[in-house]
Structures are given as structure tokens and as C-alpha cells.
Amino acid sequence: MDLGEKIKKYYKEAELYTSHGLLAEALEKYKSVEGLVKSTSNIRNRQGILKQLSIKIEETNHKILKLDGPKTTPEVAEDAQSLMKEMFSFDDPEARGSSALGGAIALAKFGQYDKAIEEFNRLLEYENLRLEAAKNILWCWIEQNYTDYAVSLYQKWRKTKLFPQKEAESLQKYFNELMDKTGMDHEIDGLESQRTVEPDSELDDDEILDISSVRFILPRGPKEGERTELEISFQSGKYIRMIISRREKDLVDSINPGDLLKDIVFYSPVAIFSGEGYVSSKNEIDAGPKKGDYSLEIKIIKIVS
């Protein structure tokens, strides 16, 4: 086979591999062709061909990098989540006969953390499922790298004595093991020794612009899942405070201290950006013109974009 034929053959192979999604194989072939073209000066339009090949190699490299990146587990549509729950909750020893728990575990294993946490939170209401639901909630948060939030949640449960002694011990053992696996330095055994109950913020106070209002999805209660927009009445660095009118009882009941808001849109006079926040307090105002209204404080943990 002469050189020209060889180049044509290899190039055709590379194109076919690309069309079949075999990118590493395509890349190798494009490089072989490039090597052959470079090795001889006796080719018409040599520079043009080399330029074309270089573009192909760059494009293929780019696609490979994108595919070889970290594992992605996107949130899927509701009907797909239902299928995951229905088809993969069977025979799960962790489910202990509860298809609801088994379904939520299946969702968590498929990386559908938000939906799974929503379901586990609902199951916390049932005494016989509470411990397993709590363990899975902690697991979900840690899997998403929200270790600080998992710690604060665990502390909150301990403080509110949500679990009887034996279950509390089981949860503590489980959580300690989970935290050990993260390899992070932590102190979760005694409440007194906590460095903080709130999750840490990634931000310095001076990194945050003045915010005029926020929009987020309500995490619980009668307005769960609805979007609300609130004006900022006071801001101190990463802490923002809002007033909720006493007349908006449903709104007041739909957000509580300890809630993690994963999708907040912040509006500032100069920019709109999104991030995450932690509800650090909610108090009824007991004096002044706003008496009876509620003051809600959110700590900004992360700016995403």
C-alpha cells in the first residue's frame, strides 16, 4: 500500500471510529495520519491537511476530556425517578420491608439525592423507619460533599432528642463511620465540643455584594416546592435578614432553621448570582412596628455562579 492510500485508509478509519463514538481509537488514528503526513514533504496541500488534522485532534481531545471527567449523576425526570423507585427497591435488606424506604434508597443509590432526601424526610415521621431514614439522609448529604451540613443536621437531631437512646447510639456509630470514610477532621461526639452548629461558609464577608432580594424554593410545609422572593431588610457580610409578614402564615411554616437552600438566586443592584444558604434563624419579632412578623436569617454558604 503506498503512502497516499495508507493515509486515506487511516483517515477513513478515524472518521468511522468518531461516528461510532470510539473517540480514543479515533484520536490514535488521526495522530497516525498526522505522523505520516509530517514524515513526507511530497504531499500536495500538506500544510492545509496538517491544519485540518490538528483541528480534528483538538476536537476529539476536547470530547474525550468531557467524557472522561468525573462521574455525573444528573437529576432525572420525575417519571424516570418513579421507575428507579419501583424497579430497584425490591429485596433490599436495608429496606426492612418498607417499599417507601426501599424506593428512597434506590433513588439515593442512583444519585437522585434531592428527591431521595425529600422522601427520607417524610419517612422521619414514622417511628419504625426514622432511624434508617436518618442514616440515609446523612449518607446523601455526605455523598454530595455537604459534610458540614450533615454534622449540623446530626447535632440538631441529637439536641432535639429525636431518637431514643438505643437508636441514638446506632446513629452515632453509623455517622462516625461515615465521617471516618470522608477522612475529614471532625468532632461530632459531644455537643459541647462542637466548633459550630451551622455549616461553614466558603466565603469571606467582603466577597459578598450588597443583596437587595433573594428567590428560593421553599423546602417544607404548606408551600413546599414553591418559589418565593423576599426583600433583604438587613445584611452583614454573608448573613442576610428578611421580614416575613405574620399574615403569610403558610410562608412562615414552609421554612425552618436548619434548612439548607441549595438553589438561591441573589439579586444585587449590579448583578444576579446563585448559590446556597443555610437558614440560621427564624424569630417572631416581639416589639416595634413589625411586632408579630417574623425575622428570617440566612447564612450564605456558597456562590455557584
Place this chain on the structure above:
Amino acid sequence: MAVINLKNRQIECKLVYYGPGRSGKTTNLEYIHKAFKKQVTGKMISIDTEGDRTLFFDFLPLGLGKIKGCDVKVQLYTVPGQVKYKATRQLVLKGVDGIIFVADSLAVRREKNMISLKDLHENLLKMGLSIRKIPLVLQYNKRDLESKGLPVMPVQKMEQELNRQLKVPSFTASALSGDGVGHTLNQALKLTLQSLQNEFKWAQ
């Protein structure tokens, strides 16, 4: 694990298409969905893809009608082939009754086939199952690519590398055109139902 209701004479079993990424597992299911309309009892669900790569699984329910007095339903699944989705493959394999291993005939994918077969072996072991005992069929896919000038491994070589010890039924196929897809599925169903018969004596 199959659901067998002897009182109502119903069987529901699960077949999983396994194999390396881009070997044609989803294409197998797409062809079945298109060509076996009478047997397809619901829509094919492809749960999220990255480009055209499976991230979770594909699902296709089939109804085979009455076999030996039993109403037989089959759930077909594919696994994501990319190495990094091992945990998802383990999850999809849960409760499997039969497996179709889709190997890529392209010479450049030789090693990927072997790695994926080893991965299947390991995942089954974790579930307390043996690759030598579970109903298994091999499919040597993409045979058509030879005519397009791509180097394809001879069937004999693939048999030697993938099936020498397993000695399970194997089929050549071109899933895009549908060649061999039906034969592969038929044989896998036959082996699976036989295996369930040995275990549960469901047939009249």
C-alpha cells in the same frame, strides 16, 4: 430475581444487556422496540444520556404471552458501559435472571471486551452469583463494520478469548440493522426460562 406467581400462572423475569461502552447494548434494545412491536408492552425508557452514552440504564418491558401455561413477562435492561459507572451496573444487575453480553467485534475494542467481562464476573460474585451458572449468551456485535473497512476480529478469536471457559451460546450480530438481535434474545430467554423451570418448576 424473577417474580413467579404459580397461582395466577405468571412469570416476570429480568434480562440485562451487559458489555463495554459503545458496544451496542442500547442499539439492541432500540431494534427490539422497533421490530417486536407485538411483544413490547410499554415504552422504552432511556434514563438520561451524556451525548449518546447511557448514564443510568435503558428499560424495555416485553410480554411473551402464554408459554407452557404461564403468562411470561420480561424486563430488558441495559447497563452503562463506561468503567466509571460500576456502582450503577451493580445496581442494575440486582435481581438479574439472565444476561446478554454484547461484545464489540472491532479489533481496537478487544481489551475493553475482556475488561467488561471480568467486571461482570466480579459484580455477579458480589451478589453471590456465578458467571458460570447464570443464564448467559454472548453477542459479537458490529460485524457489519468489516465491510466498511474497519478491522474486525474473527469470530473464532473472539470465541477463544471470551468464551473458551464459559462455553455459552454465542451469536454474531449487527444491532444497527437488527441482524442477530432476535436470535440472541431468543436464546437468552430460552436459557433463562429453563433455569427458572429447574429452580421453580413453573411449567405445566
